[in-house]
Amino acid sequence: MTNSVRNVVIVGGGTAGWLTAGYLAKLLAADRPGGAAITLVESSDIGILGVGEGTFPTIRKTLARIGVREADLVRRCGASFKQGASFINWRRAPGTPGRDDFLHAFQEADRDGPELLPYWLLGVAGDRPWDAASTPQRRAADACRAPKLPGHPDYVGPLNYAFHFDAGAFAELLREQGIANGVTHLVDTVDAVQLGEDGGIAGLSLRAHGQLTADLYIDCSGFRAELIGKALGQPWKSCRDTLFCDSAVALQLPDQAPDEPIASSTLATGQTSGWIWDIGLAARRGIGHVYSSAHCDADAAERALRAYVGQAGARLETRSFRFDAGYREISWYKNCVAVGLSGCFFEPLEATGIVFSEVAAALIANLFPWAGDFETAARQFNANMRRRYARTLDFLKLHYCLSERRDSDFWNDNVDPRSVPDSLHELLDRWRHRPPNELDIDTNVDIFPEASWQYVLYGMGWKTDLSAKAGVYRFADEARAAFAEVRRHGEFAVQQLPSNRALIRFAQGAA
Ligand code: FAD
Numbered sequence: 001m002t003n004s005v006r007n008v009v010i011v012g013g014g015t016a017g018w019l020t021a022g023y024l025a026k027l028l029a030a031d032r033p034g035g036a037a038i039t040l041v042e043s044s045d046i047g048i049l050g051v052g053e054g055t056f057p058t059i060r061k062t063l064a065r066i067g068v069r070e071a072d073l074v075r076r077c078g079a080s081f082k083q084g085a086s087f088i089n090w091r092r093a094p095g096t097p098g099r100d101d102f103l104h105a106f107q108e109a110d111r112d113g114p115e116l117l118p119y120w121l122l123g124v125a126g127d128r129p130w131d132a133a134s135t136p137q138r139r140a141a142d143a144c145r146a147p148k149l150p151g152h153p154d155y156v157g158p159l160n161y162a163f164h165f166d167a168g169a170f171a172e173l174l175r176e177q178g179i180a181n182g183v184t185h186l187v188d189t190v191d192a193v194q195l196g197e198d199g200g201i202a203g204l205s206l207r208a209h210g211q212l213t214a215d216l217y218i219d220c221s222g223f224r225a226e227l228i229g230k231a232l233g234q235p236w237k238s239c240r241d242t243l244f245c246d247s248a249v250a251l252q253l254p255d256q257a258p259d260e261p262i263a264s265s266t267l268a269t270g271q272t273s274g275w276i277w278d279i280g281l282a283a284r285r286g287i288g289h290v291y292s293s294a295h296c297d298a299d300a301a302e303r304a305l306r307a308y309v310g311q312a313g314a315r316l317e318t319r320s321f322r323f324d325a326g327y328r329e330i331s332w333y334k335n336c337v338a339v340g341l342s343g344c345f346f347e348p349l350e351a352t353g354i355v356f357s358e359v360a361a362a363l364i365a366n367l368f369p370w371a372g373d374f375e376t377a378a379r380q381f382n383a384n385m386r387r388r389y390a391r392t393l394d395f396l397k398l399h400y401c402l403s404e405r406r407d408s409d410f411w412n413d414n415v416d417p418r419s420v421p422d423s424l425h426e427l428l429d430r431w432r433h434r435p436p437n438e439l440d441i442d443t444n445v446d447i448f449p450e451a452s453w454q455y456v457l458y459g460m461g462w463k464t465d466l467s468a469k470a471g472v473y474r475f476a477d478e479a480r481a482a483f484a485e486v487r488r489h490g491e492f493a494v495q496q497l498p499s500n501r502a503l504i505r506f507a508q509g510a511a
Contacts, residue, residue, distance in 0.1 A: 004372045005215040006036050009204065011190055011227060012220030013042025015052055015167060016340020016357040018174035020218055020364070021183045022066040027365035031182035036368070039214070040178065041206065043189040048171055049222055049341065051250060051321065053279045053286045054082065054266045054351035055162040056447070057106050060155035062358045068177050070154040074507035076173045077165035078282040080262050081148075081500050083107070083141045084455075085350060089270035090399060091460050093407040102129060102459025103265060104350070106160035107137040108451040117435045117454060119479035121466050130458035132490075133483055139490030144261040146503035149496070159493065162351075164266065164279045164286075186212075190221075193231035200334030200374075201227060216369070217336045223323070225342040234330045234338075242397050242419055243325040244295065244410065245274050245347045249302050250288030251316045253309060262500040266351065269308065270403075272296065273410040276308050277348055282504050287313075290348055293322075295410040323347070327389045332378040337364060344389055349396050355447055359388065387445040394424040395448050395456070402460035431457065435464050 008028075010021050021040045029035030063073065073079050084105040092100045116134055119125070125133040132138045137159050140147070148157025179185055188206040196202035203213040219227035228234050240246060267278035274291030289305040296304075302318060309316075327344035331337060339360040345353060363384060367377040401420050405411035413419060427440065436453040466473070498506070 005369050007214040008036055008038045008216045008218060009212060009214035010038065010040040010218040010220055011042075011204070012222060012340065012342075013040055013171065013175065014048035014220065014222055014340065015171055015174070015354055016222075016342075017042060017218075017220035018171055018178050019062065019066070019354070019357050020220060020339050020361040022068075022174050022178035022181050023062065023358075023361040024365055025178060025181035025183045026065055026067065028368060035182075037184070038182065039184040039186060039212070041186045041188050041190060041204070041212065044187050045189055046224070048168065049321075050168050051248075051286075051288070051319075051348075052167045052351075052353050053164050053281070054085075054277070054348070055164070056351055056355045057160050057162045058355055058358050058447075059162050062361075064155050066174070066177055067181060068173060071507045072173065073163065073165065073170075074282070074504055077163075077169040078284070079163045079165035080281050080504055081146050081264060082162045082164050082266060083137050083147055083159060083264045085266040085268055086141070086263075087268050087270070087399070087456075087459060089405075090268070090275070091402075091404055093405050099129075102455065103131045103135075103138045103141055104452060104455040104459070105131055105135045105137040105141070106162065107135045108160070108449055113482055114473075114475040114479050116479055116482055118466055118473050119476060120458075120483075121435065121464050122470055122473060122476075124476050124479050125483045128483070131455055134454075134486060136486055136489035136493045139487075140493040140497060141264040143494045144264050144500050145494060145497040146264070146500050147497070148503070150498065150503060150506040159497075164281055166281060190226055193227055195231065198334065199232075201231065201336050215335065215372075216374075218364070219336060219338040219342045220340045222341045223345075225338065227336050228328060228331065228333065228338040228342055232333050232336055234328050234333050236324065236326050237329050238324050238326040239346065239393055240325050242393060242421060243346055243400075244292035244413065244419075245290045245349075246323055246325065247293045247298070247301065248288050248290045248321040248323075248348065249298065249305055249318050250286065250321070251305065251309065251313055251318045253285045253287055253313050253316065255283055255285075256312055259501065262504070264500050268349070270405065271304050272408040274301070275349070276305065278308075280500070282501075282508075288348070292410055295408065295413070327385075329386055330378075330382055331360075331385055332381040334378070335374055337378075337381065339364070343385070346392065346396055349399060350448075352392055352396070352447065356385075356388070359447070360385065384445060387442075388447065390421070390423060391442075391446055392448070394421055394427065395453065397421065397424055398453070398456050399460070402457070402462055404461065427453075428462075431462065431464055433465055433468070 147159035273296035
């Protein structure tokens with residue numbers, strides 16, 4: 001083996017850049033002889049995006065690998081514990097009679113005995129919604145509980161969880177850890193990119209440090225996509241005909257009282273032309289309105305945001321964002337691979353932005369072309385990521401296309417079958433007569449397990465008709481007992497677990 005590839009340059013110091021740097025430094029042994037050398041260049045003139053406050057449970061393993069302690073994350077990044085995403089007013093317009101909210105819980109059913117979903121579909125749990133019937137996490141999240149006790153080790157708890165955190169502080173924490181892991185840090189701006197005869201990248205011109213070369217270049221320059229887009233011309237595939245949201249307006253609302261409860265889930269509230277995220281951190285909430293500019297202008301979007309926030313936020317400044325939901329079909333080309341916003345971004349729904357950076361970093365570590373075989377690594381990387389993007393697109397669209405809301409063109413257009421990918425039509429066809437199960441999931445590419453699909457599908461009121469085979473479900477009594485146990489576990493969790501705020505205070509003190 002020639003071991004010819006050792007030098008990696010990462011351009012960009014946002015969440016994607018530092019997460020990839022810290023992770024690769026550990027996995028590729030940047031601090032040891034024979035390991036890869038990793039340099040990260042970030043511009044002080046071009047800021048980071050600074051949003052991206054919601055994460056997915058995969059972040060725990062990623063942070064543990066990078067070497068970030070949980071208490072440091074909580075203390076330094078104003079972090080809180082997230083147990084899922086709560087969807088309000090997605091199914092029906094506000095004012096329609098009946099409750100309209102469900103939790104996409106992180107907790108998957110984990111029990112011996114009969115699979116509960118068919119029994120729930122057959123009415124064995126009465127009129128309890130699927131989330132409340134199947135997981136104690138619904139009750140715990142409703143009561144703003146933490147997912148674990150103060151004494152539990154880092155990143156371990158009885159209830160599955162992720163974090164909400166301040167994105168700017170998170171990048172700083174990752175920077176510190178990345179440097180400790182052996183990453184060389186350059187504060188400079190890439191002014192030009194030179195291409196080699198083979199069409200790959202031959203070098204970078206830095207404003208202050210001059211020429212910089214590497215064997216592998218990782219583009220974490222955000223939406224600017226300096227390497228993969230501008231220099232190498234790899235096209236962006238827009239998915240806007242499926243996911244209409246392309247804009248956001250956001251603000252940060254300081255806590256109004258020191259003991260205000262902190263929500264244990266991201267609150268996602270449906271609006272006339274989009275939805276509002278509401279993320280509770282240790283000392284403030286991050287709140288933003290994601291909307292479709294084809295259905296709503298910026299002034300109306302800001303008015304909706306301010307109406308949601310109320311008087312407490314009347315004088316707060318807002319920040320606006322534009323994006324084009326989509327991805328690069330080729331995000332690894334020759335000796336350059338895109339991670340983060342330069343490679344993919346759909347929209348803030350279900351917090352898939354940071355997950356894709358986690359996945360990409362792990363794939364790069366796994367496929368790292370030590371012996372110079374870039375083509376093979378690129379083929380595998382691109383095939384895997386494309387499949388992930390397609391599956392995630394289906395999952396996100398699922399939230400919109402089942403809505404019964406008919407109060408605006410936004411929702412009407414979202415249920416137009418032409419806006420639904422064929423692959424999602426196919427899944428929905430399957431689920432008319434059986435619920436989602438492991439047959440529908442490919443663990444090599446799926447970020448969301450079948451439980452996620454189930455929470456959203458049945459939260460949005462989908463009907464799976466099992467009547468033709470109802471006779472095969474012979475364990476209704478056992479299922480009834482299991483549903484009762486979930487209910488008991490929920491009450492137990494509320495009694496035993498501290499509040500989200502209490503666990504945060506404990507972690508702050510323990511740091
Ligand atoms: P950026 O943060 O933009 O960083 C780019 C870096 O590249 C900067 O350091 C910049 O200095 C550097 N750079 C650029 N050009 C040059 C150059 N020429 N020379 C040197 N350096 C350069 N994701 C989630 O997981 N959860 C969420 O809740 C979520 N919410 C979001 C809400 C909105 C409105 C948006 C738009 C995105 C959201 N995301 C979310 C996505 C998330 O913000 C990103 O995945 C994450 O911030 C990573 O961004 P990044 O590092 O790719 O880019």
